[in-house]
């Protein structure tokens with residue numbers, strides 16, 4: 001079964017760029033930035049991995065990656081590393097997410113353009129993986145920062161309409177509130193950009209209600225969605241992106257057995273297996289499928305359903321969806 005999952009053509013819908021850098025990729029970036037790698041950098045990179053820490057602790061770790069991707073060279077190479085690693089894991093379609101960052105080397109628009117150009121140029125080297133981008137609003141950075149992120153997206157979305165396929169709301173869920181960002185997300189929705197919101201990653205009934213009522217094309221995590229909110233989510237058939245290792249390693253779910261993924265699967269609700277940050281959580285999409293398969297005794301038929309869920313919930317074009325579906329059917333039918 002493990003080999004079957006490894007070879008299976010997979011679709012990834014929830015992956016943060018800077019969280020998807022492996023130790024090897026971070027060391028490559030370090031060598032590029034600081035010359036040959038040194039012990040200090042190696043130690044730092046090792047501490048990037050999260051193991052049984054709180055969500056707040058987890059957010060501090062991203063700084064290590066951010067320091068290595070704060071130049072155009074670093075960012076372009078990081079994008080390539082992430083695409084390469086997904087391709088190596090037989091991922092055939094991925095929606096990456098990243099929050100544009102402004103620093104002494106780049107404006108937010110330049111950051112976004114650099115990632116988009118890198119995705120475009122990676123097509124030559126990795127022709128068997130389709131890569132899209134969902135620019136992210138980081139809720140922890142406040143409304144002014146969200147507005148300037150929106151401006152950067154508005155400048156580029158036409159030129160890169162084949163890659164920018166939606167918008168993500170992410171960042172530390174213990175900071176700020178969704179209601180402050182509603183107007184911004186309304187603007188994106190009016191531009192026909194579908195929304196994937198991190199929703200219910202921590203307990204916050206009121207905010208979860210607000211997000212579900214506002215509407216979203218997909219729900220990230222959905223860990224603490226309960227009672228009437230859960231009812232609404234199910235009625236609206238909003239697909240849930242489940243990131244098993246991420247939740248267990250950050251302690252928002254106590255064990256794999258307790259993961260809410262099972263509830264959605266048992267209730268035939270569209271649920272998708274995703275990695276979130278495969279570098280930080282030391283995983284791959286294959287490993288996540290293997291964990292789910294072992295924990296819940298998934299059959300090949302259920303793996304097939306999960307793969308189809310991912311294609312149908314993706315923000316790909318109809319034509320792309322059809323060809324992905326065909327590829328997956330061929331794999332399961334042979």
Ligand SMILES: CNc1ncnc2c1ncn2[C@@H]1O[C@H](COP(=O)(O)O)[C@@H](O)[C@H]1O
Pocket residue numbers: 016017018019058062097098099136138170171172173198201246250276277
């Ligand atoms: C663990 N669960 C999570 N919940 C919420 N947001 C998360 C996250 N994991 C990652 N991010 C968001 O993604 C950023 C890193 O990638 P980029 O710098 O954007 O490429 C983090 O800084 C955070 O804003």
Ligand SMILES: [Zn+2]
Pocket residue numbers: 014016170198220276
């Ligand atoms: Zn996430």
